[in-house]
Each structure stands twice: as structure tokens, then as C-alpha cells.
Amino acid sequence: MVGVKLLHLADVHLDTPFQVRTKDMRMFLRQAIRQAFQKAVDLAISKNVHAVLIAGDLFDNQTLSFSTEKFMVEQMKRLYEAQIPVFYAPGNHDPAGVMYRRSLIEWSDNVKVFNTKQPETCPVYDREGRLVAWVTGAGHEGPREKDNIIKDFPRAGDADIPHIGLAHVWVTGARGEGEHDRYAPCTLEDIIDKCYTYWALGHIHTRVHLAEKPLVIYPGNLVGRHHGEEGLKGAYLVEIDEPGRVKAEFYPVAPVRWATFKVNNLSQARTLAELQEHIYKAVVNQLENEKQSGGMHDVIARVLLEGPCLLYSQLRLQEIGCTHEENIQVLEEYLYNALGFRYVEVVPDGLTRPVVPASYRGQPHVLGVALDILQEAKTDPQVLLKLKPDILAGCPAMDTGDVIAYLHELLEGLDYEVTARLMEEMV
Known part of the structure; x- marks a missing residue:
């Protein structure tokens, strides 16, 4: 058989409404998602993939802007010019019903949208016109899909040709399932029973390998949107040499990541300088232990201060002529400059009075x-x-x-x- 190479991404959530304190940060995060998607397209073109698989929630339908629609059409045309087809299975945030704006977008000819929950199977060809894979996909028709759309997927046929499943579903027992709505529910047994080579799923924003044979993957969302979605975010490059022999490599494409740092043992800090030094060292140590790629300028940091602290009153209570918010801002500005984070929030709620x-x-x-x-x-x-x-x-x-x-x-x-x-x- 001829090998096949695919790029699998999901839960892009273009134009998602971010809940952060400043307008500048909201605009930055909005642009960060576009940058991540463009980088994913760059990756697909540079790796010369046979197809791009988008497993739902490409954007939030209710907040879809004209500029984002224009951006998305431009990126799809880039893939068209590179002769790369796109298979897109809408999810609960971008359903396929005619009443939703997403259904009115005029895609380039290389984009196949699975507009119904009834599965459809499409061929994937290489540049020489040889069949290299089958993709079966189904989409959400509304924002609250309750049916098990996987059960109607056909079982794989020709063992010599890889069969790929593409859907935005809630798999019972998946890590992170409790944090998402129970839309298009199914079981892992439903998925494995189809005898496919690879399953490209979406909906869960945590990166998860549900099974190895066949390989069933949630890639997580493309960019974290808050501190509940921390860590590196991106897409999977999937290579299939023969049925059952699949390699999936994660590529971080998000230009920013969220991270939380817990700082305690503050009982010896008696001055602002001592407090700043202790927090700085604690954060740096945690960054080194994480050993995550990327510079610190890509981090949206939340620093949680915990335990007994001699400066409790200055950080938690209202003071005459000064508020604890102003004191917290001093710490945030220091960490922003000292560590080079994109954004810093210091949370003193875990501090307690120093007691003997x-x-x-x-x-x-x-x-x-x-x-x-x-x-x-x-x-x-x-x-x-x-x-x-x-x-x-x-x-x-x-x-x-x-x-x-x-x-x-x-x-x-x-x-x-x-x-x-x-x-x-x-x-």
C-alpha cells in the first residue's frame, strides 16, 4: 500500500469570547488562535500531508466575525493551492444546520464538510491519483446533539486501505469528559468495533490517547482559553505505513500557554524585596521542573500565594491610604518584568496569618x-x-x-x- 500522512486538529474555537481582565489581552488571545491555525496550515504544507482533519468546533458560531470568516477562507485556499484536501466534521459550537452562519461560508473545492449526523465516506488520493485512505465523518446538525452518531459509521472494508474516523463526540470514560457537555455520546467499544485504522476525535480539550489499537486520539484544543486548559497545545501529525501501523506525533502550534504556579513557605519573607525574591525563585524552579518548550514570554501565568505569611495584612486586607490590590499590582509588575511573562496574575487568597x-x-x-x-x-x-x-x-x-x-x-x-x-x- 501507499503510505498516508494526515494532520489532525480540533476545537480551534476561533472568535471564542475570552474572559480576561483587559481588552488588550482579549485581543491578543483572539489573534493567538488565528496564529495557531495558520501555523497548523504551515505545518500541513511543509509536511506535504495528504489531508487535514478538523474534528469540530472550528469556531464559535454565535461570535463568528467577518474578518475570521475571511481569514478561514484564505487559509483553506492555501491548502487548496498545495493540493491538500480538508475534511471537516462540525461540532456543537459550529453545527451544520442551515440556520447557522457557518453553513453559509463559501469554501474552496478542497473542503469537504460533513453536514449531517449520518456518516459519509470519502476517498483520499495522493498527488498521482492513487487511493491512499478512506475518511468517514459525521457532523452535528444542532448545538445539542444527543444521538450516538458513531453507531451508524460503517465497519471498515478493504484491509489494504487505511480507514479513518472523524467526529466530534463525547466518549464515556475519557479523561476530561466531566468538563464538557454530553453531546454525541458514545463508548470506546462503539469506536473500536468499527475496525478503523485511526480515529480523529474532537470535543475534549485535554490531549488524550483513548486507545492504541486502533489509535484513538483527542488532540485537545488548539489554544488554551483559560487556566483550566493549561500546557502546550497543538495538533497531531499522523503517519500510516500500513493498516495497524500508525505513528502520531504532537506538534505544539499555540503561540501562548497558560500556567499556574503555587508558591508557599512565605513565612520568612519580612520585606517586599524578600517576598519578590522568594516568589521569583519558586516560579523559576517550577518552570525548570516542567521542562516545557517555549520561552517565558509565551506564558500567561497565575501565581497562587499560599500558607502563613508575615505580609498577610499587606496582601489580603485593606490598609489606610493603600489597598491590597495596589500591593498585588506591584508584585505582578515585578514578575512581569523579571520573568518576561506575557501576562501575570497574582492570587493571594490562599495566604493565612502567621501564627505561633x-x-x-x-x-x-x-x-x-x-x-x-x-x-x-x-x-x-x-x-x-x-x-x-x-x-x-x-x-x-x-x-x-x-x-x-x-x-x-x-x-x-x-x-x-x-x-x-x-x-x-x-x-
Whole structure:
């Protein structure tokens, strides 16, 4: 057989409405999706693929602009000039019904849109006119497709020709399924039963290999849209040498990625300079551990500050003549300049007051009494057992010695937790 090379992408979401704080960032992200798609087209042309597979949600139908429509038509014409066909199976955000604007776009002749949920099979030819693959696809006819569209896909026929499945579906049990609507639901067994060589799926925005034989892939969305869609984003270059022998390589094409960094152990930072240095080092260490490609200028960063901090009041509470928002902005500007991120948001919600439980023991108030009881429980097993509830979560049937040992584990750090919580309630 003749080998076949394909580019698989999904969930581009052109013109998606971004929910970020600044208009400039929204415009940047809108343009970033176009750049990513153009880079995917560049990849398809440079790799001389036999076809491009788009597994739905190419754009958000309700927000589709004229400029995006023009951009998309231009990119499809580039593929047409390179003699690369495009197979496109609409999803729930870009359904194929005549009432939706997407259905009115005038595509170039190389674009095949699967406009109904009834599957259709199309041939893929190489430049010499030889048949190299079959593509069977089906699209959503409305924004809330409830039927299992995979069940009507035909079983693969000629074993010498690779058969490709293309659809925007919700596969039961797929990683990330709970974060997406249950449209066009199916099972992995439904997919495997068709005996196809490769399945190009869309809908789940997480990159997932659902099965290896046949290879069933969600490529994830082309560009992350918020901090729930972090990491590198892109498309898959799929090469099939013979039926059952498939290679799929991920290519990151998104010009930006979202990343969250958690920073704790701030209890020793007494000044702004010390705080900045600690956050900087913590973020850099996490970046090195991730070992992700791309420069830091491509990162939209969220920095979560957590745990006890001596500067709690300056970062969490309103101060006379100054607000904590202004102090947070100082940190964001520092990290933006020091690390070269595209955008930085510092979130101090996880910070707590710095507390020293020992300084409150023996005092004539509720906190002092609570800490005294905890201290006594650490040294007196009888007191510890009196504090034990009748039903102890996570503790199977044990003898008394085992129960006491388990309770001592639960006491670890509890004095600090009690102090911190009661201090919060007294503010």
C-alpha cells in the first residue's frame, strides 16, 4: 500500500469570547488562535500531508466575525493551492444546520464538510491519483446533539486501505469528559468495533490517547482559553505505513500557554524585596521542573500565594491610604518584568496569618483552652481517646494501640490549624 500522512486538529474555537481582565489581552488571545491555525496550515504544507482533519468546533458560531470568516477562507485556499484536501466534521459550537452562519461560508473545492449526523465516506488520493485512505465523518446538525452518531459509521472494508474516523463526540470514560457537555455520546467499544485504522476525535480539550489499537486520539484544543486548559497545545501529525501501523506525533502550534504556579513557605519573607525574591525563585524552579518548550514570554501565568505569611495584612486586607490590590499590582509588575511573562496574575487568597501556637497556650480565652487540650492529648492517651469521635474516618478496626498511633498522626499540625482558623474568625 501507499503510505498516508494526515494532520489532525480540533476545537480551534476561533472568535471564542475570552474572559480576561483587559481588552488588550482579549485581543491578543483572539489573534493567538488565528496564529495557531495558520501555523497548523504551515505545518500541513511543509509536511506535504495528504489531508487535514478538523474534528469540530472550528469556531464559535454565535461570535463568528467577518474578518475570521475571511481569514478561514484564505487559509483553506492555501491548502487548496498545495493540493491538500480538508475534511471537516462540525461540532456543537459550529453545527451544520442551515440556520447557522457557518453553513453559509463559501469554501474552496478542497473542503469537504460533513453536514449531517449520518456518516459519509470519502476517498483520499495522493498527488498521482492513487487511493491512499478512506475518511468517514459525521457532523452535528444542532448545538445539542444527543444521538450516538458513531453507531451508524460503517465497519471498515478493504484491509489494504487505511480507514479513518472523524467526529466530534463525547466518549464515556475519557479523561476530561466531566468538563464538557454530553453531546454525541458514545463508548470506546462503539469506536473500536468499527475496525478503523485511526480515529480523529474532537470535543475534549485535554490531549488524550483513548486507545492504541486502533489509535484513538483527542488532540485537545488548539489554544488554551483559560487556566483550566493549561500546557502546550497543538495538533497531531499522523503517519500510516500500513493498516495497524500508525505513528502520531504532537506538534505544539499555540503561540501562548497558560500556567499556574503555587508558591508557599512565605513565612520568612519580612520585606517586599524578600517576598519578590522568594516568589521569583519558586516560579523559576517550577518552570525548570516542567521542562516545557517555549520561552517565558509565551506564558500567561497565575501565581497562587499560599500558607502563613508575615505580609498577610499587606496582601489580603485593606490598609489606610493603600489597598491590597495596589500591593498585588506591584508584585505582578515585578514578575512581569523579571520573568518576561506575557501576562501575570497574582492570587493571594490562599495566604493565612502567621501564627505561633505556643504564644497562645495557657491564655484565658477559647483559643488558649483549645491549644492546652491539644497539648495534653499529645502526652496523655486517655485524653486523646476521650476526644476521639465514635466513628473515626479512615480508621479501620484496630486495637487500642493502633488507634492511638493513628490519632497522633491526625494531631500533627492541628495546633497550627486551630490557631489559624480561630484567628480568622476573630478578625
